[in-house]
Amino acid sequence: MTHPPHPCWIEKAVILVVDDTPDNLTLMAGLLRDNYRVKVSNNGAKALKIANSVAPPDLILLDIMMPEMDGYEVCRHLKQNPDTADIPVIFLTAKTETADETLGLDLGAVDYLTKPVNPAILMARVRNHLQLKAQKDFLNDQNAFLEQEVRRRTREVTMVQDVTIMALASLAETRDSDTGNHIRRTQYYVRALAEKLRDEPDYKEKLTDQYIDVLFKSAPLHDIGKVGIPDRILLKPGRFEDNEFEIMKSHTTLGRDAIEHAEAQLGMKVDFLQVAKEIAYSHQEKWDGSGYPEGLSGDDIPLSARLMAIADVYDALICRRVYKDPMPHEKAMAIIMEGRGTHFDPVIVDHFVEIQDTLLSIAARFADSVAELEQKKQHLEQFKTPD
Structure with missing residues (x-):
């Protein structure tokens, strides 16, 4: 029987931090690097490029207020693309209004944290969402396997059915x-x-x-x-x-x-x-x-x-x-x-x-x-x- 991934898998997870402020990137990288591999981006376009690469991140920490392309727009692009739609997005922002948080969650983000971020809360949220993603990936893999097995069994049944028909017809012939x-x-x-x-x-x-x-x-x-x-x-x-x-x-x-x-x-x-x-x-x-x-x-x-x-x-x-x-x-x-x-x-x-x-x-x-x-x-x- 196949089992879900062990929690140690989280230590190898890749976190993409997106923020236009260098100090924030440095701060977040310092908090995360002991437990995760960290990638950083100072703008939305670069973040989307990293997310669409052959080695996409397992989770994205995304600032909202950025020039040219804000975090909301980045999230829209991520969720509209089947290749990146399943990457969990956590908004990190100074915007504290309920309407802002609601918009972020409606766009498909899994969480919304306001700055300044409490390091312990941040680490707990990251860990929890990575575990949820690991479970989801496991279930998706299982479903894919089961669907493949159903197709294989269906083909076998169809082949047996066809052979039986032709055998009966050949008997009459x-x-x-x-x-x-x-x-x-x-x-x-x-x-x-x-x-x-x-x-x-x-x-x-x-x-x-x-x-x-x-x-x-x-x-x-x-x-x-x-x-x-x-x-x-x-x-x-x-x-x-x-x-x-x-x-x-x-x-x-x-x-x-x-x-x-x-x-x-x-x-x-x-x-x-x-x-x-x-x-x-x-x-x-x-x-x-x-x-x-x-x-x-x-x-x-x-x-x-x-x-x-x-x-x-x-x-x-x-x-x-x-x-x-x-x-x-x-x-x-x-x-x-x-x-x-x-x-x-x-x-x-x-x-x-x-x-x-x-x-x-x-x-x-x-x-x-x-x-x-x-x-x-x-x-x-x-x-x-x-x-």
């Missing part, structure tokens, strides 16, 4: 025809689109930096429910029969329920899990109400799911799969625009079109290699067994 890069691409599409959509007044309040960060974290879990779909359906290269499609559609509910179960085990609400549930459950809904699982329409579909829907479809169109060739970007964008107001939120489509260069950059950055696709194809062969 191992049984699907998509590659792990699909997860990354859609994640970045969603973030870029959300940042662009923030230009719209109706969305600006919702799409805060924090919410967009939660979207980014949650997007990889959109297809987590596919873990519960039988292999004969999930890996079928052709069109689904009606009954097969009904089973396939259940991946939305399975995903939502899995996340809800994890949240229940955690015993508390977490922002990114709420958004993850929305995305997993509703990313197959369509703007005109023809989607699933609930047939939601328009703004009844959560914004997170509307963003995910367009990102998911776009990536499915432009990327090669083990069962299909990639579609050109221009054709994929034409299909997206055809779905404006039917499949997709029309406002979101308009902004999606405006970030085409960003979409292409993301697709290139996380492109699937031929080797990855071949490895995926070989991996999926082991799952092609009857239920």
